[in-house]
Amino acid sequence: MSELAIDIRGVTKRYAEHVAVRELSLQVPRGSVYGLLGPNGAGKTSTIRMILDIIAPDEGTISLFGKKHTDAGVLDRVGYLPEERGLYKKMKVREVLKFLAELKGVGGADAETRIATWMERMSLKSDEKDWGDSKVDELSRGMQQKVQFIGTLLHDPDLVILDEPFSGLDPINAQALKDTVVGLKARGKTVIFSTHIMDNAEKLCDAICIISRGQKILDGAVSDVKAAHAGRTVAVAFDGAPSAAVDAVLRDQSLVASLDDQNRFLELELAEGAVSGTLLQRLVDAGASLQRFERVQPSLHRIFLEKVGATGVEAGMSGHG
Amino acid sequence: MGKLITIIRREYLERVRTKWFVIATLLGPVMFLVLTALPVYLAAGSKASAQSANITIIDATGADLGPRVVLALADTSGVKPSVQITAPDATAAAESTATRAVLQNEREGYLVLDSRTMLGFKARYVGKNSSTVREMSRLGRAIDKAVLGLRLERAGLDATRIDSLMRVDVQLDKTQLSEKGRERTGTGNSVVGLLVAFLLYTVLIIYGQTVLRSVIEEKATRVAEVVISSVRPEILLAGKIIGIGGVAITQFGVWILGSFWVGANVVPMVIKNRSLGMSPAAADSLTRSSDLFTSLPSMSPALVIAPLLFFVLGYVFYACLYAAVGSTVNSESEAQQASTPVVMLLVLSAVFLQPVALAPQSTIAVVMSMLPMSAPIVMPMRLSLAAVPAWQVAGSLTGLFLACLLAIWFSARIYRVGLLMYGKRPTVRELFKWLRYS
Numbered sequence A: 001m002s003e004l005a006i007d008i009r010g011v012t013k014r015y016a017e018h019v020a021v022r023e024l025s026l027q028v029p030r031g032s033v034y035g036l037l038g039p040n041g042a043g044k045t046s047t048i049r050m051i052l053d054i055i056a057p058d059e060g061t062i063s064l065f066g067k068k069h070t071d072a073g074v075l076d077r078v079g080y081l082p083e084e085r086g087l088y089k090k091m092k093v094r095e096v097l098k099f100l101a102e103l104k105g106v107g108g109a110d111a112e113t114r115i116a117t118w119m120e121r122m123s124l125k126s127d128e129k130d131w132g133d134s135k136v137d138e139l140s141r142g143m144q145q146k147v148q149f150i151g152t153l154l155h156d157p158d159l160v161i162l163d164e165p166f167s168g169l170d171p172i173n174a175q176a177l178k179d180t181v182v183g184l185k186a187r188g189k190t191v192i193f194s195t196h197i198m199d200n201a202e203k204l205c206d207a208i209c210i211i212s213r214g215q216k217i218l219d220g221a222v223s224d225v226k227a228a229h230a231g232r233t234v235a236v237a238f239d240g241a242p243s244a245a246v247d248a249v250l251r252d253q254s255l256v257a258s259l260d261d262q263n264r265f266l267e268l269e270l271a272e273g274a275v276s277g278t279l280l281q282r283l284v285d286a287g288a289s290l291q292r293f294e295r296v297q298p299s300l301h302r303i304f305l306e307k308v309g310a311t312g313v314e315a316g317m318s319g320h321g
Numbered sequence B: 001m002g003k004l005i006t007i008i009r010r011e012y013l014e015r016v017r018t019k020w021f022v023i024a025t026l027l028g029p030v031m032f033l034v035l036t037a038l039p040v041y042l043a044a045g046s047k048a049s050a051q052s053a054n055i056t057i058i059d060a061t062g063a064d065l066g067p068r069v070v071l072a073l074a075d076t077s078g079v080k081p082s083v084q085i086t087a088p089d090a091t092a093a094a095e096s097t098a099t100r101a102v103l104q105n106e107r108e109g110y111l112v113l114d115s116r117t118m119l120g121f122k123a124r125y126v127g128k129n130s131s132t133v134r135e136m137s138r139l140g141r142a143i144d145k146a147v148l149g150l151r152l153e154r155a156g157l158d159a160t161r162i163d164s165l166m167r168v169d170v171q172l173d174k175t176q177l178s179e180k181g182r183e184r185t186g187t188g189n190s191v192v193g194l195l196v197a198f199l200l201y202t203v204l205i206i207y208g209q210t211v212l213r214s215v216i217e218e219k220a221t222r223v224a225e226v227v228i229s230s231v232r233p234e235i236l237l238a239g240k241i242i243g244i245g246g247v248a249i250t251q252f253g254v255w256i257l258g259s260f261w262v263g264a265n266v267v268p269m270v271i272k273n274r275s276l277g278m279s280p281a282a283a284d285s286l287t288r289s290s291d292l293f294t295s296l297p298s299m300s301p302a303l304v305i306a307p308l309l310f311f312v313l314g315y316v317f318y319a320c321l322y323a324a325v326g327s328t329v330n331s332e333s334e335a336q337q338a339s340t341p342v343v344m345l346l347v348l349s350a351v352f353l354q355p356v357a358l359a360p361q362s363t364i365a366v367v368m369s370m371l372p373m374s375a376p377i378v379m380p381m382r383l384s385l386a387a388v389p390a391w392q393v394a395g396s397l398t399g400l401f402l403a404c405l406l407a408i409w410f411s412a413r414i415y416r417v418g419l420l421m422y423g424k425r426p427t428v429r430e431l432f433k434w435l436r437y438s
Helices: A044-051 A093-103 A108-121 A141-153 A171-186 A198-204 A222-228 A244-250 A276-285 A300-311 B002-016 B019-046 B065-074 B088-103 B115-119 B133-154 B159-165 B189-220 B223-228 B233-275 B280-289 B291-295 B301-328 B332-338 B340-351 B353-358 B363-370 B375-385 B390-418 B428-436
Strands: A004-014 A019-029 A033-037 A059-064 A078-081 A159-163 A190-195 A207-212 A215-221 A233-238 A256-261 A266-270 A290-296 B055-059 B082-085 B109-113 B124-127 B175-178 B181-184
Touching: A004 A044, A004 A190, A019 A044, A019 A059, A019 A190, A019 A207, A019 A215, A033 A044, A033 A198, A044 A059, A044 A159, A044 A190, A078 A141, A093 A108, A093 A141, A093 B002, A108 A141, A141 A159, A141 A171, A159 A171, A171 A190, A171 A198, A190 A198, A198 A300, A207 A222, A207 A300, A215 A222, A215 A300, A222 A300, A233 A276, A244 A276, A256 A300, A266 A276, A266 A300, A276 A290, B002 B233, B019 B233, B055 B065, B055 B088, B065 B082, B065 B109, B065 B133, B088 B109, B088 B124, B109 B133, B115 B133, B133 B159, B189 B223, B189 B233, B189 B301, B189 B332, B189 B340, B189 B353, B189 B375, B223 B233, B233 B301, B233 B390, B301 B332, B301 B340, B301 B375, B301 B390, B332 B340, B340 B353, B340 B375, B353 B363, B353 B375, B363 B375, B363 B390, B375 B390, B390 B428
Parallel strands: A033 A190, A033 A207, A078 A159, A159 A190, B055 B082, B055 B109
Antiparallel strands: A004 A019, A004 A059, A207 A215, A233 A266, A233 A290, A256 A266, B109 B124, B175 B181
């Protein structure tokens, strides 16, 4: 038994015009929640599609649970929620779910029991109303999303792959999804999801991988990643607007590498070789009335901007959120 | 294999269970009945048409030919023309009177009989219905009969004998001779051939486009990606084509069995009822027009199996092409344009149906029945019309089979790539690139 749920080694995918994924290697341990982060067009979806054998890599190997991902039955242990979601509109909800379960090798009475359990859990079935007999297009968008989750998880997959799962979710369904992910992890399942919403990744993920332009920028446990970037970020807040002298200190390139105005406070990235003590001294000397001066752990958002920004982000596509 | 069956079952059941399928399938035989029984009904009905006999006969022969023509016409019609006997030099005056009567809608037209008619070569008809083939040939036959009768009488034959001697209506019993031996062919056979071809054409178009729409639906609703994360795209494509093909066969089967049943039970009953109180000749011609039905169940097995085989291969061929088209577009409106080349292939076959039906052994017929794109429609029709050499049938089937393999290879590759491509429609050059993606 391999300890890795996903083992990607040296994978490259080229299209006619560009390279979507370049020599990507990443390992996802079993039982972890893993975030695949990157700006739009970074190659997240291509990577996920290669894991699922929807597209074939030009180079490299992909293993799931220690077996080649194209081996018979391996993909039956995977549940997939694509970024663009959709179901057969004219089919009855229960029929769609049965179809999806059968495609993963779960059929007959077993499938029916699971569908009933899941539909009750997702409140699609109660004593008053059973949505299972309704056609998909009679359901609200939120309910359709629930049906799609059920379809992804019905066969009790060991590995769940979610592509941008939070996009388009209302807060209630987003919460339900988070609860589901936590629940899956508690049962020893592996979850990998792609997102460009760093808050979600920071809260949910055990480990992350940031990719940009098809290449891995960094990966590792969230705590390690944050620790590696700690000590260089300072949160500063003033009473009232800072004076010209204070502004001059903040713009000193030898002290401050970058500055992010968060409205209620400023997030500063110390320049190479600069120390927080010096910055504090200089600010006090300039007559600043400090409300807050705190060394903070950088947010994933900050790390992401710093790392991806260094390799270049397409204009307007930075991973804010 | 289990997953293929899952997909086939979904494609099949989701369509067969719809109200539309039930309605179209049940109404099929009704349409068939209407399309085929209507001509029978009309053929019987037109015999009683009073209009065509409502004419003036200007008889300038001086030999009482006019009344004889009336008699000959009366054989088959209830209304009697009026006869106006004139001297040869008064013909012009009589004609202008008759013209006025026609223009005032009192008469349908007028017929001029003169000495040249007596010599056996010319009569003139002027009227509103002068371009009606059926009525004109009936009038012509009546005149021939009248002239002949007059001549026989002048040759000294007894009038009553002439009448009985001239009562001739030979039925031509056609037998098709082929290597396999003799085969009785009903008069309806060319109609059967055209019907089979038309049915094949319709079903190929309807179900080819069903495949097209189904591919577009899966792509547009993005459900395709979920499905191909569980099965290979080739399996999805195969399942879809087989499933929808099953729907077509079901419908085809119901229609064919339905029309056999109608032919065997309903039509003879209708004919029996209608024949009552009809002249023997009319009843007989009615029975003959209904040969179409009675000859259907007696069709040789080859005539049933061949269209089926050609249908299956033709369907696979066109379904693959339609699926490839469907995977390259984003919406049904785009598909209209993109599927034009495929539709043209089918329409081209349909355009040649009539020339082929009229001359099933002509070069054009042979060529059209050998080309893979038209073979599924034209060859079954040729088979029902004439004895086709075995090598042609084998060649046509082989060519079609190879074309199917090519279409499967082509469409599987386009489909895999196209299914995940959104946005701009690919150019032909891009399509060739897709073919090379592994």
